Amino acid sequence: MRMAKTAIPKIKDVARVAGVSAATVSRVLNHPETVAEPTRQAVLEATRRTGYRINLAARNLRRRRTGSIVVLVPNLGNPFFSAILAGIEMTFARHGLNVVVFDTQQPDVPPELVLEYLHNSRSDGIISLDGGIPETLLKNSGARSSLPPIIFACEWDANGDYPSVRADNFEGARMAVRHLAALGHRKIGHLQGPPGNVLTEARRAGMTAAICELGLELRREWFLGGSFALESGARAAIEWIDLKERPSALFCASDQIAFGLISELHRNGVYVPRDLSVIGFDDIDIASRFIPPLTTIRQPRTQLGAAAAELLLDHIEGRRDTGEPVREILPVELVVRGSTAQWPQ
Amino acid sequence: MRMAKTAIPKIKDVARVAGVSAATVSRVLNHPETVAEPTRQAVLEATRRTGYRINLAARNLRRRRTGSIVVLVPNLGNPFFSAILAGIEMTFARHGLNVVVFDTQQPDVPPELVLEYLHNSRSDGIISLDGGIPETLLKNSGARSSLPPIIFACEWDANGDYPSVRADNFEGARMAVRHLAALGHRKIGHLQGPPGNVLTEARRAGMTAAICELGLELRREWFLGGSFALESGARAAIEWIDLKERPSALFCASDQIAFGLISELHRNGVYVPRDLSVIGFDDIDIASRFIPPLTTIRQPRTQLGAAAAELLLDHIEGRRDTGEPVREILPVELVVRGSTAQWPQ
DNA sequence: CTGAAAGCGCTTACAG
DNA sequence: CTGAAAGCGCTTACAG
Numbered sequence: 001m002r003m004a005k006t007a008i009p010k011i012k013d014v015a016r017v018a019g020v021s022a023a024t025v026s027r028v029l030n031h032p033e034t035v036a037e038p039t040r041q042a043v044l045e046a047t048r049r050t051g052y053r054i055n056l057a058a059r060n061l062r063r064r065r066t067g068s069i070v071v072l073v074p075n076l077g078n079p080f081f082s083a084i085l086a087g088i089e090m091t092f093a094r095h096g097l098n099v100v101v102f103d104t105q106q107p108d109v110p111p112e113l114v115l116e117y118l119h120n121s122r123s124d125g126i127i128s129l130d131g132g133i134p135e136t137l138l139k140n141s142g143a144r145s146s147l148p149p150i151i152f153a154c155e156w157d158a159n160g161d162y163p164s165v166r167a168d169n170f171e172g173a174r175m176a177v178r179h180l181a182a183l184g185h186r187k188i189g190h191l192q193g194p195p196g197n198v199l200t201e202a203r204r205a206g207m208t209a210a211i212c213e214l215g216l217e218l219r220r221e222w223f224l225g226g227s228f229a230l231e232s233g234a235r236a237a238i239e240w241i242d243l244k245e246r247p248s249a250l251f252c253a254s255d256q257i258a259f260g261l262i263s264e265l266h267r268n269g270v271y272v273p274r275d276l277s278v279i280g281f282d283d284i285d286i287a288s289r290f291i292p293p294l295t296t297i298r299q300p301r302t303q304l305g306a307a308a309a310e311l312l313l314d315h316i317e318g319r320r321d322t323g324e325p326v327r328e329i330l331p332v333e334l335v336v337r338g339s340t341a342q343w344p345q
Numbered sequence: 346m347r348m349a350k351t352a353i354p355k356i357k358d359v360a361r362v363a364g365v366s367a368a369t370v371s372r373v374l375n376h377p378e379t380v381a382e383p384t385r386q387a388v389l390e391a392t393r394r395t396g397y398r399i400n401l402a403a404r405n406l407r408r409r410r411t412g413s414i415v416v417l418v419p420n421l422g423n424p425f426f427s428a429i430l431a432g433i434e435m436t437f438a439r440h441g442l443n444v445v446v447f448d449t450q451q452p453d454v455p456p457e458l459v460l461e462y463l464h465n466s467r468s469d470g471i472i473s474l475d476g477g478i479p480e481t482l483l484k485n486s487g488a489r490s491s492l493p494p495i496i497f498a499c500e501w502d503a504n505g506d507y508p509s510v511r512a513d514n515f516e517g518a519r520m521a522v523r524h525l526a527a528l529g530h531r532k533i534g535h536l537q538g539p540p541g542n543v544l545t546e547a548r549r550a551g552m553t554a555a556i557c558e559l560g561l562e563l564r565r566e567w568f569l570g571g572s573f574a575l576e577s578g579a580r581a582a583i584e585w586i587d588l589k590e591r592p593s594a595l596f597c598a599s600d601q602i603a604f605g606l607i608s609e610l611h612r613n614g615v616y617v618p619r620d621l622s623v624i625g626f627d628d629i630d631i632a633s634r635f636i637p638p639l640t641t642i643r644q645p646r647t648q649l650g651a652a653a654a655e656l657l658l659d660h661i662e663g664r665r666d667t668g669e670p671v672r673e674i675l676p677v678e679l680v681v682r683g684s685t686a687q688w689p690q
Numbered sequence: 691c692t693g694a695a696a697g698c699g700c701t702t703a704c705a706g
Numbered sequence: 707c708t709g710a711a712a713g714c715g716c717t718t719a720c721a722g
Contacts, residue, residue: 021709057406058699079424098445263634289608291636366693403715
C-alpha cells in the first residue's frame with residue numbers, strides 16, 4: 001500500500017479552503033483582532049482541516065528576524081548551568097523562539113570565533129552566561145551596534161553598560177562567613193574562582209567585608225584556589241594541609257570546588273566537618289547527597305534563567321530601550337547541611 | 346559623533362562590488378568549483394570588503410530546509426547528558442547547523458506536545474536521547490513519514506526500526522558483575538532504572554547473564570530501585586537495610602543512583618565499601634570525586650554524541666537511506682575506584 | 691563559465 | 707474589514 005505523498009500545506013492552501021485571501025489568513029495568525037469574527041472562524045477551521053503549520057523560515061525572512069536566541073555558556077559540562085538553561089528554554093519556548101546554546105570554552109574555539117559566530121548566527125538576541133565575552137565585543141568597536149540585544153545572566157560585564165540578571169553574590173558570601181562565625185570559627189579561608197572573573201571578585205568582596213565586620217583575622221595565605229572546577233578544590237586541599245596555621249573553615253566559591261576539596265582531604269585523612277568546616281556556593285543537585293551533605297548558598301537557578309529570558313524579550317520588543325541598563329539582583333539563601341559544624345567541637 | 350547606520354550587505358551588494366551577478370556570488374559560496382578562478386577570487390575579495398554574511402533564513406527558505414536539528418533530552422538537569430550534548434553540538438556546528446534542545450520531561454509538557462513541537466519546528470533532523478518517544482510517534486500513524494530523519498542516541502526504540510548509537514549496556518553490566526565477583530562477592534543485587542526503559546532492561550539482562558554464567562545466587566528481592574535519579578538510590582538504601590539477607594554488593598544502573606544510595610547508607614551508619622561494595626554506570630564527572638570515589642562503567646559520552654550527529658548527517662544528505670537501520674554500539678570501560686572492595690575483607 | 695529570471699512561503703503597507 | 711501586490715534575500719534550473 002503506497003501512501004499518498006501529501007504536499008505540505010501553505011498559507012495559500014488554507015486561504016483556498018477558507019475562501020479568503022492569503023493576506024487574511026496571515027492576519028488571523030498574527031493579528032486576529034483585526035479580522036471579522038466569522039472570517040476568523042472560517043480561517044481557523046481551514047487551518048485545522050488542512051493541518052497547516054507555519055514555515056518559520058519564510059516568516060522570519062519577511063520579518064527580518066531569525067526566531068532564535070543564542071545562549072553563551074562558559075562550560076556546558078558544568079551541572080550548575082543546566083537549571084539556568086532550563087529556565088531560559090522554557091521561557092522562550094512559550095514565545096516561539098529557539099534557543100541555540102554555544103559553548104564558549106570549547107577547546108578549539110578562540111574568542112574571535114565567538115564574535116564571528118554571533119554575527120553569523122544573526123540571532124534576535126543573546127544571553128551570555130560568560131562575563132568574559134564583552135571584552136571581545138568592546139575591543140571590536142562597532143561590533144555592538146551590529147549585534148542584537150545582549151543580556152548577561154549570572155556573570156556580567158565588568159565595564160558596566162549591559163543589562164544583567166544575577167544572584168546577590170556579595171550578600172551570599174557574607175552570609176556564608178557569618179554562618180561560619182556563628183558556629184565559632186575565627187579563622188576562615190576562601191577558595192576562590194578564576195582571577196579576573198566578576199563572580200570571584202564579588203564573592204571575595206562579600207567574604208572580606210564580613211570578616212572585617214566581625215573583626216576576624218584575614219590572612220593572604222588563606223586565599224587559595226583559582227577556578228570553579230572540582231580539581232581546583234582538590235589542589236587547594238593539599239595547600240591547606242601544608243599551611244603552618246590552618247583556617248578551621250573554608251568558604252568555597254562554588255559547590256564543585258567544595259567537592260574537590262572535601263574529596264582530596266578525605267584521601268589524606270582529614271574529615272569534614274570534624275577537622276574543617278566547608279561551605280559552598282550554588283546548591284547544585286548533588287550537594288544534598290554529597291558526603292557530608294554540603295552546606296551552601298543557594299542561587300535561584302531556574303529563576304535566574306527565566307528572568308534573563310524575560311528581560312531579553314523586553315529588549316527585543318523594544319519595551320526597555322530607555323535609560324540605564326537594568327540590573328536585576330536576585331536573593332540567595334543559606335542552606336545548612338552537614339559540612340559545617342561548631343568550632344571548637 | 347554619530348555612527349553611520351550601515352545597511353547589512355546582501356548578495357547583491359557583493360555582486361556589485363565584484364562586478365558579477367548575484368547568481369555567481371551564490372555559486373562561489375555554494376559550489377566554488379563551478380566558477381572560474383579569477384571570478385572566484387574577485388568574489389571572495391568583495392565578500393571580505395563588504396563584510397558580507399549570509400542570511401540563513403533566506404537560504405533555508407529557498408532550499409526548503411530549516412538549518413536546525415532538534416535534540417530531545419529526557420532531563421536537561423541530569424549531568425549525564427552534558428557531554429553528549431557537547432559532542433552533538435560540536436559536530437553540527439562544523440556543518441553550519443543549529444542545535445535546538447528540547448526537554449521531554451518538562452513538567453508542563455505532555456507527550457503529544459512533543460510530537461506537535463517536532464512538526465512545528467520543521468527541523469532538518471532529530472536526535473532523541475529519550476527512547477520513549479517512538480511510542481508517541483508510532484501511535485500517530487503517518488507521523489513518521491512527515492518528520493525528518495530521526496536517530497536515537499543512548500536510548501533507542503524498542504520496536505526496532507530507527508537507527509541508533511548507543512553504549513554496550515549489556516556488556517557493561519556484565520563487566521560490573523564480573524568485577525564484583527572477582528572481588529569475592531557472591532550475593533550481588535541490582536538497583537534498576539525505570540521500568541520499561543530499554544537501558545533498564547539491557548543492563549538487567551547483562552547483570553542477570555553474568556550472575557548465571559558465574560553460577561551465583563539470584564534473588565528477586567535483590568532487585569531494587571526504579572529510576573535513574575539520586576533519590577531512587579536513597580530509597581533503595583533503606584530497602585537494602587531492611588532485607589533479611591543482604592547482598593554484599595550492588596550494581597547501580599546509573600552513577601546518580603549510586604550516589605543517592607551511598608549517601609543514604611552513610612546517614613544510617615553503613616559504609617561503602619566496608620559494609621557493601623557499590624558500582625555505578627556512566628562515569629559522570631563527579632564520580633571520581635565522590636566519597637568514596639565511585640567504581641563505575643564508563644560510557645564514551647562525547648563520542649556517543651558525535652557519532653549520533655554524524656549518523657544523522659548521513660541520513661540528512663541521503664547517504665544512508667538503503668537497507669537496515671544502522672545500530673552502532675560503542676564499547677564501555679570498567680573504571681575501578683574506591684567504592685568496591687574485596688569480600689570478605 | 692555566467693546571467694536573467696523565477697520562486698521559496700510568508701507579511702504588510704496600501705488602497706478600497 | 708479585506709485583497710492584490712510587492713518584497714524579504716537567497717538559490718538554481720535554464721539558456722546562452
